[in-house]
Amino acid sequence: MSTPAAERAPGLASADGIAARARGLTKAYGSGETAVLALDSVDVDIVRGRFTAVMGPSGSGKSTLMHCLAGLDTVSAGQVWLGDTEITGLKDRELTRLRRDRIGFMFQSFNLIPTLNARENITLPMGIAGKRPDEKWLDQVIDTLGLRDRLRHRPAQLSGGQQQRVACARALASRPELIFADEPTGNLDSRAGLEVLGFLREAVDSLRQTVVMVTHDPGAAAHSDLVLFLADGRIVDEMRQPTAESVLERMKRFDVLRAPADGASAAGEA
Numbered sequence: 001m002s003t004p005a006a007e008r009a010p011g012l013a014s015a016d017g018i019a020a021r022a023r024g025l026t027k028a029y030g031s032g033e034t035a036v037l038a039l040d041s042v043d044v045d046i047v048r049g050r051f052t053a054v055m056g057p058s059g060s061g062k063s064t065l066m067h068c069l070a071g072l073d074t075v076s077a078g079q080v081w082l083g084d085t086e087i088t089g090l091k092d093r094e095l096t097r098l099r100r101d102r103i104g105f106m107f108q109s110f111n112l113i114p115t116l117n118a119r120e121n122i123t124l125p126m127g128i129a130g131k132r133p134d135e136k137w138l139d140q141v142i143d144t145l146g147l148r149d150r151l152r153h154r155p156a157q158l159s160g161g162q163q164q165r166v167a168c169a170r171a172l173a174s175r176p177e178l179i180f181a182d183e184p185t186g187n188l189d190s191r192a193g194l195e196v197l198g199f200l201r202e203a204v205d206s207l208r209q210t211v212v213m214v215t216h217d218p219g220a221a222a223h224s225d226l227v228l229f230l231a232d233g234r235i236v237d238e239m240r241q242p243t244a245e246s247v248l249e250r251m252k253r254f255d256v257l258r259a260p261a262d263g264a265s266a267a268g269e270a
């Protein structure tokens with residue numbers, strides 16, 4: 001039996017097929033008076049085959065959550081699993097291998113190698129891992145992302161949107177269990193940004209990938225299936241089938257909470 005939505009804490013799934021899971025995930029930076037509690041005992045399930053967006057005010061812990069789920073950062077307390085593997089407690093070398101073999105990353109800066117062409121950039125991480133690409137899958141990714149006629153171009157010969165598509169293909173190439181995208185549209189104009197979001201959507205719908213995206217943009221979050229809202233290091237809400245408007249409305253409530261009590265609020269600045 002699945003738990004009725006009303007009885008679940010936001011961020012927890014009732015379904016099978018959890019790609020990543022955290023329980024009691026706590027991350028503190030620094031110590032003593034300057035200590036910052038970036039994540040405060042977070043419980044979250046990332047459902048396989050879904051597109052999840054993570055939103056929240058600046059400093060709410062979005063990037064920290066992503067980094068801890070991806071094994072890029074150590075945790076102060078709690079546990080994180082990727083599939084059935086508990087990653088908290090893995091040694092550095094094991095973590096490096098796990099990230100390389102099972103996780104795809106897309107960052108705001110595309111991190112492409114300028115001297116390699118698009119195809120070489122896409123397959124580079126697999127080459128480093130000593131794995132041969134599955135050519136059928138790679139073809140599917142390249143065609144889904146519309147990169148077929150750009151494979152021999154170097155990054156400098158590609159537009160920003162095309163570069164981000166190459167970064168997207170690189171994240172997908174090894175068919176990872178989970179793809180983390182940190183502000184993947186942050187450096188793109190709105191058309192190129194929309195394109196990349198469409199491709200991430202396509203990766204989930206057509207290629208059955210699992211994507212977690214951190215974003216500030218309600219329009220970007222509207223491409224996801226589920227938005228998790230973070231505030232002060234906790235998951236405080238979730239929204240299914242989001243629209244840009246509904247996400248914006250929800251984000252405004254954070255602004256209201258943070259506005260000065262004397263009424264000299266952000267409303268006057270809008």
Ligand SMILES: Nc1ncnc2c1ncn2[C@@H]1O[C@H](COP(=O)(O)OP(=O)(O)OP(=O)(O)O)[C@@H](O)[C@H]1O
Pocket residue numbers: 029030036037038056057058059060061062063064065
């Ligand atoms: N390396 C660090 N050292 C000290 N404090 C840090 C460090 N990284 C993050 N923090 C603090 O932890 C909190 C959460 O930061 P995080 O970057 O996860 O927030 P965010 O929601 O991603 O913010 P933004 O939207 O501005 O990118 C913030 O208060 C931040 O200042």
